Amino acid sequence: MTTAYTPPSPGSKIIIVGGGCFGLSTAYALALKNQYEVWVFDRQAIPANDAASCDINKIVRMDYANDTLYMHLMVEAFGLWRQWNKERAEKDLGPVFHQSGVLLFSGKDKFSDFEKDCMKNIREAGYGHFIEEFTSPEQIIEKFPQFRKAVENGFNTAYLNKEGGWCNSSEAVKHIYNKCLELGVNFVTEKDTGCLSSLYCDPKDPTAVVGIKTEDGKIHYGDRVLLATGSWTGSVVDMRKQVVATGQQVIHFQPPQHLRREWEKLPVWCGDLSNTGYYGFPCNADGKMKIGKHHSGYLNPRASDEVSVPRTQVTHIGDTIPIGALREFREFMGKFLPETTNLDISFGRVCWYSDSVDGDFVISPHPDYKNLLVACGDSGHGLKFIPIIGFKIRDIIEGVDTQYSRAWKWRNMQTQDTKLDGLRADSLLQRLILCEENNADARMCHMDEFKASFKHQNTAKI
Incomplete structure (x- = not known):
């Protein structure tokens, strides 16, 4: 039975569970109306260490192929990102948004359908001036000589979206958290009292x-209660398999000074992402360079009901990434940025997505309950919208009909219809079980296996 949803009246107390991207953005948007009592509960201090939003950087892109809803949402968010940078500059804080550009590579001498559709829709929307399309491999090398080897190894087609870049995601979370505090949002962020x-x-x-x-x-x-619990949502309430928690591998390099100087100048790059899944960032102010893989991910099913639940470095302190993922990283980076071959990996973790069945967010009243809403299904592309997403969620809480409320409404799709987003590698869903017994590729790496010397000495092992 589907229950009818009634929007909250002025003076209502709204509880938000989860102090990540969706939760904080919503708390801020609600507080701006000055007509609700807003409470946020989280089991950790914000930014929570194992939340997907707690990271050194995330891509800020408007390149969404035919999913133009998100392209327009990102255009709206760009102005707010720049406003946040101004607010931080006034407090002598560094920017949270860095307009490095986003360089999307394809291979095999031609653009993939994803990149073609991105450029087509961006141009048709009137933003063609954001696009710099390279008509030859030599043009890519001339603009970005750091990618000479990548181009020579077949990543020889590319375009640059000059408007995009990356954000310092943990700092962005802190920034909107402080904005919430200034507006009187109530927070409970302790292990027991906030959990x-x-x-x-x-x-x-x-x-x-x-x-x-x-x-x-x-x-x-x-x-009203809003569950903004990210990849934990499916284990908190029955989501009818609309979302699943998937683990995605991330690593960092800490390159030596001569490489750091070169790699600080890089744009965000996507290495034929819809086919390989790999993407990366310039070195940040701490000299860390992050590489990730955006794919169908790993599962961690709990014994009681097989629902996948996040396995993080908070609950499993020694966790890194699966050994099979390490082997794949080394193989890809050996072709794309071969200078990394002799570098130790300085850090690795599994970052958890709330993957929806179709790659769209799931932000809606829950059909089985009165007064309950969910905001999940980030599908690995939510953080870039942190300055704006809360206003769209506020509309949904208040029962306002918008293109976003219609796109993100509760959907009764079947898991066999899973589409994921258009930028996802291996979207045929070849999901592995994390740390699965009798699967040598699924065990967690040891830190000594992150060393370049281990790779050279033990090629057969990894």
Whole structure:
């Protein structure tokens, strides 16, 4: 049975569970109206160490092929990112948005369908001046000599979106958190007092959510509850398989000074992403260079019901990335940026997505409950929208019909219809089980296996 949703009236108390991208952005947008009592609960101090939003950087791109809804949302967000940079400059803080450009490579002497559709839709929307299309491999090398080897190894077609770049995601989270504090949003961010134990329903009506219970046993009453719990959402409430928690591998290099100087000047790059899954960033102010893979990901099913749940470095302190993922990183980077072959990997982690069935966000009243909404399904592309997404979620909370509320509404798709987003490698869903017994590729790497010397000495092992 689907329950009808009623928007909150002025004066309502709104509880948001989760202090990441969706949760904080929504808290900020609600607080701006100055007519709700807004509470945010999280089990960790913000930014939470194992949240997807807690990271040194994320791509800020408007390149969405035929998913033009997100292209237009990003254009709207660009202005707010620049406003945030101004606000930080006034406080002598560094920028959170860096307009390095986003360089999208294809291979085999031609653009993939994804890049073709990106350029077509960006130009048709009137933003063609953002695009610098390279008509020969030599033009790419002339503009970005750091990618000479990549071009020579077949990544020889590319365009640059000059408007895009990257954000310091943890700092962006801190920035909007402070904006929330200034507006009087209430926060509970302790292990027991801020950690959700369960939804709390009316004893007379088990479908009516009237608050939450935290790990310390306390009940917190609210008129509406928003679960902005990211990749944990499917393990908190029955999402009818609309979302699944998937683990995506990320590594860092800390290159020597001569390479750092070169790689600080790089744009964000996508290495034929829709086919390989690999992307990376320039060196940041700390000299860290992050590389990631955007693919169908790993699963970590819990024993009780096979629902995939995040396995993070908070609960498993020694975790890194699967050994099979390390082998793939080394193989790809050996072709794309071969200078990394002799570098140790300085850090690795599995970053958890809330993957929706079709790659679109799931932001909607939950059909099984009164007063409960969910904001999840980031599908690995949510953080870039942190300055703007909360306003769209606020509309949904308030029952306003928009193109976003229609696109992100509850959908009853079947898992066999899974599409993922257009920029995802191996979208045929070849998901492996993390740390699966009898699967040598799925075990976690040891730190000594991150060393370049280990790779050279033990090629057969990895």
